Amino acid sequence: MTAAAGSAGAPQELDLDAQIAAYQREFPEVDPQVEKVVTALGRLNRRMNVAYGRQLVDLGISSAEWEVLKALVVVGRPYRLGPGDLAKRLGLTPAAMTHRIDRLVTEGLVTRERDEANRVRVIVELTDEGREKWLQTMRLAAAFEDELLQDLNTSERAALGEILIRLLRRVEDSQPDAGGRLEDLD
Amino acid sequence: MTAAAGSAGAPQELDLDAQIAAYQREFPEVDPQVEKVVTALGRLNRRMNVAYGRQLVDLGISSAEWEVLKALVVVGRPYRLGPGDLAKRLGLTPAAMTHRIDRLVTEGLVTRERDEANRVRVIVELTDEGREKWLQTMRLAAAFEDELLQDLNTSERAALGEILIRLLRRVEDSQPDAGGRLEDLD
DNA sequence: GTTGAAGACTTCAGTAGTAAACTTCGAAGC
DNA sequence: GCTTCGAAGTTTACTACTGAAGTCTTCAAC
Numbered sequence: 001m002t003a004a005a006g007s008a009g010a011p012q013e014l015d016l017d018a019q020i021a022a023y024q025r026e027f028p029e030v031d032p033q034v035e036k037v038v039t040a041l042g043r044l045n046r047r048m049n050v051a052y053g054r055q056l057v058d059l060g061i062s063s064a065e066w067e068v069l070k071a072l073v074v075v076g077r078p079y080r081l082g083p084g085d086l087a088k089r090l091g092l093t094p095a096a097m098t099h100r101i102d103r104l105v106t107e108g109l110v111t112r113e114r115d116e117a118n119r120v121r122v123i124v125e126l127t128d129e130g131r132e133k134w135l136q137t138m139r140l141a142a143a144f145e146d147e148l149l150q151d152l153n154t155s156e157r158a159a160l161g162e163i164l165i166r167l168l169r170r171v172e173d174s175q176p177d178a179g180g181r182l183e184d185l186d
Numbered sequence: 187m188t189a190a191a192g193s194a195g196a197p198q199e200l201d202l203d204a205q206i207a208a209y210q211r212e213f214p215e216v217d218p219q220v221e222k223v224v225t226a227l228g229r230l231n232r233r234m235n236v237a238y239g240r241q242l243v244d245l246g247i248s249s250a251e252w253e254v255l256k257a258l259v260v261v262g263r264p265y266r267l268g269p270g271d272l273a274k275r276l277g278l279t280p281a282a283m284t285h286r287i288d289r290l291v292t293e294g295l296v297t298r299e300r301d302e303a304n305r306v307r308v309i310v311e312l313t314d315e316g317r318e319k320w321l322q323t324m325r326l327a328a329a330f331e332d333e334l335l336q337d338l339n340t341s342e343r344a345a346l347g348e349i350l351i352r353l354l355r356r357v358e359d360s361q362p363d364a365g366g367r368l369e370d371l372d
Numbered sequence: 373g374t375t376g377a378a379g380a381c382t383t384c385a386g387t388a389g390t391a392a393a394c395t396t397c398g399a400a401g402c
Numbered sequence: 403g404c405t406t407c408g409a410a411g412t413t414t415a416c417t418a419c420t421g422a423a424g425t426c427t428t429c430a431a432c
Contacts, residue, residue: 011277022260040350045231047357074208091197164226171233306397
């Protein structure tokens with residue numbers, strides 16, 4: 001889940017086949033089958049992100065805020081991390097985390113306090129309200145995902161998952177980690 | 187293709203199974219199979235975007251610039267569009283397009299001139315250099331995509347494409363278009 | 373015990389985006 | 403032929419991010 005926020009409107013996309021045709025016209029060496037898979041993948045992902053983004057708007061938080069809540073929930077109780085650690089996990093600079101935390105504190109979704117045992121450190125902790133907000137996002141996301149996959153039976157889902165994981169492993173191998181900023185979340 | 191640019195480093199991600207386990211621990215109602223498919227999809231897409239982004243860095247352009255080149259190439263000769271039309275296609279505000287075009291003009295990848303037949307309008311046209319730059323991105327992207335899909339035989343590729351398109355159709359139906367910004371491209 | 377270096381976070385300057393105000397050209401009404 | 407309206411782009415104000423500089427605490431060395 002990630003996505004959407006601004007609102008200049010969604011891009012006006014060509015039909016998938018028209019897009020592939022344009023690629024073939026302008027760059028004949030392209031393999032249409034490969035391009036179709038890749039383009040569909042990107043487009044599906046984008047649409048999903050738009051959907052998640054709308055759900056977040058309904059819940060009154062931005063996807064930037066959601067990312068932070070998710071990172072805190074995933075580490076488990078007592079739902080604490082330092083700003084620097086959060087920044088690494090989210091792929092942001094510490095400076096950006098400072099501001100995100102400011103907003104979340106203002107909204108009561110996390111607290112920020114100095115670590116008394118080691119006063120250089122700061123501890124960001126999820127509040128009950130923050131945890132509840134995250135649970136709400138999960139309920140909406142799960143409903144959307146169930147609907148999205150409703151046309152696929154169990155074996156199709158398994159096959160899709162297996163192929164995606166195979167592809168994922170291949171990119172991760174060639175991209176041992178490190179790297180360039182990204183855009184989305186899980 | 188879209189992606190990466192900044193450089194606070196890539197997010198430090200949990201292992202896929204560990205991530206699913208965390209979701210199950212914190213939100214037991216979740217369907218692990220569904221979550222696995224969705225998470226793998228998002229993660230694969232992100233990794234791909236990182237890869238595309240690196241290629242663009244190597245070629246000396248940003249993904250913002252690349253989006254504009256692509257839109258112009260896709261319309262075909264004489265590779266012309268107005269700023270407003272470009273903004274709609276890319277899902278940006280006209281204001282943002284003004285600045286993107288500024289940069290592209292400075293780099294010689296597009297030209298901007300008033301439409302003499304209708305002096306309210308501006309015409310953005312791809313230069314030969316801009317078209318060549320786009321072709322270079324396609325050559326790199328195609329090589330990466332071939333490598334990515336090398337483990338899949340033709341029927342697996344076809345099956346994957348078919349499923350993705352089925353899912354895409356479902357989201358597009360429930361999301362008749364309109365609305366929230368997005369992040370990636372094709 | 374004071375000094376110096378390292379680490380963790382924040383602050384500052386610069387960039388790219390949105391939203392909204394503004395400017396200009398073209399078309400229509402009278 | 404002037405006036406008004408609308409469409410197309412640009413400018414302005416504000417937000418969120420990066421990268422680099424700055425501040426404050428801790429730890430090690432002397």
